[in-house]
Amino acid sequence: MRRRWILGTLSMVLLAAFAPVGSADEGTPAERDARWQLAYAEDFSADPDVDGQPWVRDPMGPDSPWAVDAFDDDGRAFKEMSDPAFSKQLKSLDVYRKQVSFGDSDWLTAEVAAVDKNKDGRPDSEPGLSTVSLPDGTRGGLISQPSWDAGVLVRPSKPLPAEYRVEMTLRGIDFGGKRDGSFEYDGKFNGYTPEGCKTSYPWTFEGALPDTERCDYPDVTNFNGFYYLTILDHANPAPHGNPGIHYRRKIIMDGYYTATENNYATCNPKTGEIYPTPESNANGVNAIFAMGDKFRNNNISNEYYFKTACGEFDGTKPFDPGGNYGGILTSAELQPELLPDASYTFAVERDKSGYTIEMSGPFRYVGETTLRFRHEFVEDGRPIWHYNQRPEEYDGRFNQQLTHTGPTGTHTTRDTWPEGSAYPDTFIIGDPHLNFYEGSAVVGDIRLYVPTT
Known part of the structure; x- marks a missing residue:
């Protein structure tokens, strides 16, 4: 029997669905627009000239242009948790990259990466970013990733300002999920082509799996997804092994399309009804505020806080009184079959005291609408992870020491968020x-907007 939970009365739900969620002084859309002036815009009318650029082998190590922290692709954390297996397995492959700036004053950068599994000196696939023509006569940026062992994302070339609104328009999406009610379509399963074994080798949240070959690692084809617009806490985002990104996210707006049975839930923004995600079209949008004081996945991932038209939920607790749903609460479902004739717009705003997530478009059940969800930097004692861009914005109260445990050892993060720290905002779009x-x-x-002067 399908289990469902409805929050309050229908009138309460409709108010939540069609009005901004958060502080009451956000204003009408026109008033919000008046607060911002356009600083940069990219419409892909010119080709970003990414695909023709040469590949460069990532040298790894702390001097790599793509180095971030202990959870890098060759990071100290994974070595301490799982050596000698991790170092051995990492030596079995190379990572090749492209870093290409484009747009007005080169304000955007494309980061493209692919694995070379046989170490023959070239990547095993050709991911990229190029322009395509759309039926309405406009152009768009095509993110193409034909193989799972690669990544493509767009980021700002410089960190974002103290206050901003960044937004992107989506005109097409084919990163898995269902079509006509099935995960199997166009000869693929959940967006993956059938060739070869597709596993998470060699990166897991515990490091490497000892005495395990590539094809014996966990299969990844049940899990596909896309980052519509996500804010990270460092200046040089690029594709990396899956665990590292989970420790670097402040604000998350992504799709996680899973073909497995689970207790995840999806919100119907029209009725306020929460229903099982396996009953959805598996093309949802997750709007998440990363919690700065709670962690999951071997302490390499922050816990989640959700604000939706169905209510607010701490990801560490069930989403319903019966405890039927937990983990991830999807805010709304896309209808990919309406693209590119229709479009979706995703935006994140940062002002003096908090962040706002916004999504607009023809969502399933509710149709064309805009959903806005706001969270203060610290709200009811709950912080957004690494919200401070400057040391004076934060006093060290949420600093912790975390232990990460692997098959052969442990890694300790001694200071997760110390006094005197600072974390720039950057965004990513892609994988x-x-x-x-x-x-x-x-x-x-x-588009990037800054406060109206």
Whole structure:
């Protein structure tokens, strides 16, 4: 029997679905628009000239241009948790990259990466970013990722300002999920082509699996996804092994299309009804505020806080009184078959005291609408992870020491968020995983707004 939970009365739900969620002073759309002036815009009318650029082998190590922290592709954390297996397995492959700036004043950068599994000096696939023509006469940026062991994303070339609104328009998406009620379509399963074994080798949240070959690692084809617009806490995002990105996200707006039975839930923004995600079309949008004081997945991932038209939920607790649903609560479902004739717009705003997530488009059940969800930097004692861009914005109160345990050892993060720290905001659009996700998407435009002077 299908289990469902409805929040409050229908009138309460409709108010939540069609009005901004958060502080009451956000204003009408026109008033919000008046607060922002356009700083940069990219409409892909010119080719970003990514696909023709040469590949460069990532040298790895702390001097790599793509190095971030202990959870890098060759990071100290994975070595301490699982050596000698991790170092041995990592030596079995190379990672090749492209880093190409484009747009007005080169304000955007494309980061493309692919694995070379046989170490023959060239990547095993050709992911990329190019322009395509759309039926309405406009152009878009085609993110093409034909193999799961690669990644493509777009980021700002410089960190974002203290206050901003960044938005992107989606005109096409084929990174898995269902079509006509099935995960099997166009000769693929959940967006993955059938050739070869497709596993998470060699990166897991516990490091490497000892005495395990590539094809014996967990299969990834049940899990596909795409980052519509996500805010990270460092200046040089690029595709990496799957675990690392989970420790670097502040604000998350993504799709996670899973073909497995699970207790995840999806919100119907028209009725306020929460229903099992396996009953959805598996093309949802997750709007998540990363919690800065709670962790999951071997302490390499923050817990989630959800604000939806169905209510607010702490990801560490069930979403319903019966405890039927937990883990991920999807805010709304896309209808990919309506693209590219229709479009979706995703936006994140940062002001002096918090972040706002916004999504607009023809969502399933509710039709064309805009959903806005706001969270203060610290709300009811709950912080957004690494919200402070400057040291003076934060006093060290949420600092912790975390232990990460693997098959052969442990790694300790001694200071997760110390006093005196600072974390720039950057955004990513695309797929930041080197060992998950496969497909393509079309981005219509990317815009950055700053406060009106």
